[in-house]
Amino acid sequence: MVRRLEPIHLKSLRDHVHDTLREAIISGRFRTDEKLNERQLAAELGISTTPLKEALRQLETEGLVRTEARRGSYVTFNARQAEEMMLARAALESVMAQQAARHATDAQIALMKTHIEQMRAALQEADIARLIELNEYFHDTIHDASSCEYLRRLQNGQRMYDHAARVTVLADETERVRSFAEHEAIMLAIAERNEDEAERLMREHVMLAGEKHLITVFSYTPAEKRK
Template identity: 30%
Template sequence: MTYTKQPQTDAYSLILEAIDVGIYKPGDRLVESDLAERFGVSRTPIREALQRLETQSLLERDGRSLIVASLTHNQMSELYVVRRELEGLAARLAAQHATEEEIAVLRAMVSADDALINDPAALARANRRFHKQIHLASHNRYLVQQLDLVHRTMALMATTSLAAQGRGEIAQGEHDGIVSAIEARDEGRAEAALKEHISVAFMTRLKQDADARERAE
């Protein structure tokens, strides 16, 4: 992936996106000079961005170096517990407050994303866009802020659960059910559908991790 020269204030977003799309994976070392060259910005905003990412626990110290943080099993479990509750609340509020236009956008996203079922990386990007749209449709700025933090931390997972065999098609069906509940203004069903969606994603990821450990033995 190549980058054109960006405003220096974008350094944080550029590094975060690079982690999110897997250019930098957990354990990778981030070097100021390399990042400045890659993104076409000076080292000062890069340094400030790295400090911010470290404060948010997305980077951690390895001696004098900063590396992309890794999530332990317990940290991942804790993250999914919080994500499940917050996402469920977002769906409930979206069923209350989403405009007809916002619901139409969600429906269009589900239809368009069906074409990405066999492309896990593209579907993962579309999945993040879909969930963000639900967050915004909640019309609750504080909830959106908390979910942004959760999803930033999700970037520390080196793989996507959507890469599991058959998961993309199942997830799309779950998305369809979530939007149907929001369309019907059924707050309880929307919340339950989204919470179940996150639970299934978590179970899928746990199985992926178990399979990876088995292969490594």
């Protein structure tokens, strides 16, 4: 269920275990209320239970896991939390896109255009891993161009959710094509210094991807869609 850890890849062992479990929870490989078998997880990861327990404590402070005395740890991440993350990301990313349209340098816009051309090639080759990587580079370039240091710090707390959502969404060919078209439109709005359009397009892009993730992982339709 989770990928075995290799020593060459380790940051601190606890942090790596934490990141691995966090991604597995957010991407739906562990379901809401599922009990996490510590001995089994430790064996799958190739570690002792000590760093695993430390990682679970950290996940508990983040609201993703609850630990009950003499009963063990259970996943608490659910569709409502995922929806909140989607809404938070849409708010942050849209403001940064708007600010990027105002503040981006010519070099940063050129870099965004390069990312788009590289995404086009990855899309044509159906290289999903490369497309996910370029997707993250593209958004990072917009964050840099926005000069919004405070918002970037807030956004960094969501990176694991963002990555999990991208993996889910970009696994689907139709979604890959749609996502690429949205990225290209965002880049053009920023290049044209159209702040309102960049903000609107980014908000819609994040919301559509987040809704796809919610439906795929939780079979959950966001409240706005139910109205």
